[in-house]
Amino acid sequence: MPKTRRKVNIIGHRNPDTDSICSALAYTYLKNQLGDAVYEARRAGQINRETAFVLKHFGVEPPRLCTDVSPQVKDIDIREQPGIDKEMSIRAAWSMMRDTEIDTLCAIDEDKELLGLITVKDIANANMDLFDTEVLAKSKTSYKNVLSTLEGEMLLGDPDACITSGRIFIGTSPEIMDGAVNPGDIVLVSNRYEVQMCAIDCGAGAIVVCCGSAVPRTILARAQEKGCIVITTPFDTYAAARLISTAAPVRHFMRTKELLKFSVNTPIEDARKVMASVRHRYFPILDENGKYITTDKKFRKAFHSSQYNILVVANKYQTGFDEPLLHTMYVDKKLRDVTAVQTLSRLNRTTFGKNSTFVLDFESTEEDIKGAFLPYYETTTLEGSTDLNRVYDLRNKIRDFMLYNFEDVEAFNKFMATQASKEQDATALGRLAGMFRPVIARYMDLSEEDRYTVRDYVRKFNKAYAFVTQLVRLHDRDLFNEYQYTLHLIRLLPRIGNEDIGNIEDKIKLEYASLTETFRGAIVLDEKPPAFVPGGSTAPKAPNKKKDTLQSIIDKVNERFSGNFTDADRVIIEGIYQMFMRDSEVKKFRKYAKDNSTEMFVRSLFPDKFRDIVTQCFLDNNDSFAKLFNDPDFYQKVQEAMAQELYKALRKE
Numbered sequence: 001m002p003k004t005r006r007k008v009n010i011i012g013h014r015n016p017d018t019d020s021i022c023s024a025l026a027y028t029y030l031k032n033q034l035g036d037a038v039y040e041a042r043r044a045g046q047i048n049r050e051t052a053f054v055l056k057h058f059g060v061e062p063p064r065l066c067t068d069v070s071p072q073v074k075d076i077d078i079r080e081q082p083g084i085d086k087e088m089s090i091r092a093a094w095s096m097m098r099d100t101e102i103d104t105l106c107a108i109d110e111d112k113e114l115l116g117l118i119t120v121k122d123i124a125n126a127n128m129d130l131f132d133t134e135v136l137a138k139s140k141t142s143y144k145n146v147l148s149t150l151e152g153e154m155l156l157g158d159p160d161a162c163i164t165s166g167r168i169f170i171g172t173s174p175e176i177m178d179g180a181v182n183p184g185d186i187v188l189v190s191n192r193y194e195v196q197m198c199a200i201d202c203g204a205g206a207i208v209v210c211c212g213s214a215v216p217r218t219i220l221a222r223a224q225e226k227g228c229i230v231i232t233t234p235f236d237t238y239a240a241a242r243l244i245s246t247a248a249p250v251r252h253f254m255r256t257k258e259l260l261k262f263s264v265n266t267p268i269e270d271a272r273k274v275m276a277s278v279r280h281r282y283f284p285i286l287d288e289n290g291k292y293i294t295t296d297k298k299f300r301k302a303f304h305s306s307q308y309n310i311l312v313v314a315n316k317y318q319t320g321f322d323e324p325l326l327h328t329m330y331v332d333k334k335l336r337d338v339t340a341v342q343t344l345s346r347l348n349r350t351t352f353g354k355n356s357t358f359v360l361d362f363e364s365t366e367e368d369i370k371g372a373f374l375p376y377y378e379t380t381t382l383e384g385s386t387d388l389n390r391v392y393d394l395r396n397k398i399r400d401f402m403l404y405n406f407e408d409v410e411a412f413n414k415f416m417a418t419q420a421s422k423e424q425d426a427t428a429l430g431r432l433a434g435m436f437r438p439v440i441a442r443y444m445d446l447s448e449e450d451r452y453t454v455r456d457y458v459r460k461f462n463k464a465y466a467f468v469t470q471l472v473r474l475h476d477r478d479l480f481n482e483y484q485y486t487l488h489l490i491r492l493l494p495r496i497g498n499e500d501i502g503n504i505e506d507k508i509k510l511e512y513a514s515l516t517e518t519f520r521g522a523i524v525l526d527e528k529p530p531a532f533v534p535g536g537s538t539a540p541k542a543p544n545k546k547k548d549t550l551q552s553i554i555d556k557v558n559e560r561f562s563g564n565f566t567d568a569d570r571v572i573i574e575g576i577y578q579m580f581m582r583d584s585e586v587k588k589f590r591k592y593a594k595d596n597s598t599e600m601f602v603r604s605l606f607p608d609k610f611r612d613i614v615t616q617c618f619l620d621n622n623d624s625f626a627k628l629f630n631d632p633d634f635y636q637k638v639q640e641a642m643a644q645e646l647y648k649a650l651r652k653e
Helices: 018-034 049-057 090-100 120-128 143-150 193-201 217-226 237-247 268-277 337-348 366-376 388-399 406-419 426-445 448-468 477-492 504-524 545-560 567-582 586-595 598-619 623-630 632-652
Strands: 007-011 038-043 104-108 114-119 153-156 168-170 186-189 206-209 229-232 282-286 292-297 328-331 358-361
Touching: 007 018, 018 038, 018 049, 090 104, 090 120, 090 143, 090 237, 104 282, 114 120, 114 282, 120 598, 143 153, 143 229, 143 237, 153 217, 168 237, 186 193, 186 237, 193 206, 193 217, 217 229, 268 282, 328 337, 337 366, 337 567, 388 448, 388 477, 406 426, 406 477, 426 448, 426 477, 448 477, 545 567, 545 632, 567 586, 567 598, 567 623, 567 632, 586 598, 586 632, 598 632, 623 632
Parallel strands: 007 038, 168 186, 186 206, 206 229, 328 358
Antiparallel strands: 104 114, 153 229, 282 292
């Protein structure tokens, strides 16, 4: 294919006379005879009467008028990126973003009309909504997307059909499913025959058989009779539950209004101003007819050329790029907390031939950097795969020792529910101790080996349940109640080698008092923080407002988690708070706080801003913020605590 010849304009001065026009025409003729480009004579102003007479006399057409010689989008190198089908799953969209190293995709129709944009931020927001078990029905997802996402095979049904109703449900046992599975639901099942049959008889619209298990002919026959679709997938139950919601199409999440886009005729300076005002890195480019042609990258990849070996960055870009060739970093600003971790982690990317890194820091000390990384210096190991069935297996193993029964669990949870809003008293403590004393007595009657085993089962059950429920939504209230019961029980069971039961009332009192103090602390936070007197003879000093507000947020989140609050959680909250206080819209939210009620601020005005900030924190390559996406309860508690405390602080300013 022949190479396209470059076009060059030849222009005289702004107020052209005859010499200027004729020189441009003559030089254009010469260059067209000698060069490999296409040259055109242009004029930068109106032709005077003398020049018009000369051109008319010699039968020469006047050059075309050119009023602007500033470079346009079409004059620069742009990165071409094909448009996508709006029916593409968000899973496939994410895979394309990852493979092409681009964070924006454009959905187009057959005529190359731009329909919408989906960014990595939109997919992150969608991930927050994947706990919605009806997302496939709401988005009218095709079964083709489900099959592609799960790498599955449809044994019975029409792949071209769409999901129009039902929830996503994990089938664990017939006892749980009976009455919980509704007609049209998509049920994820294992290889257990009775579970598969129960799901079909409950009216499931489709069953997804996990782990690549074979489906008996009797199951297929019953499914065909009931009009139930049958799909198999090689993924286990956990993986399938995480993936299936990502089969929803791009059109359900993409942006369609107020899209930032450029024309090929847009001046570079205008485009630069727009790009500098937003956090996007990629923008769609339209041709003269308004048709989508490509996607432009804000920052060119010059790192891999021999010409550029030094990259000077500041603020956001210091944490927002991923370049494996980066070897040496010179730091001339103070790095603290999350920013220090994010910035220095740019050096951790590996590539062939890179076996060392180097940092020359002019501002921070060794202690500063060590303190910033310390909250993240934790290791978690997972032995083997985690399956939902493991939770039930551990529960059943605990029950085999007959320490307690269903009535014990139910009585405990009813008591705790009624006491949640009451103050502690001796009667309540006595009743609570009376519930556990027989259980502990039966535990002490066991052999030393059995006590070790059952205590280990209780501990593993608590951990397995807590882990699985961060990944999969369970609809088993009885299992949750037993989890709550065993959380208290494990604190009361004596360790091996300790034959002294002790006074369990003291242990219960301590636990119960902790909960009560948390509740009282929440009430006190509504008042103005008191002044404090530091040690020594100095005069009282008022607390720092910024630090006081941040600490109030941390305290509120801590108390809502009953003390189960880590240093990493603290770093998350500090990062979100700092980004909010630096945000350009903080003045607007100060006005919101003063003009609206607490309910309006907390429930309506702040959530969208919080979501944007959290998403941006996650996109800045800080893996520590992933907890907010994986734990909706933590997300909600942090959001509410921050909204309430910021509301009070902003009103006082």
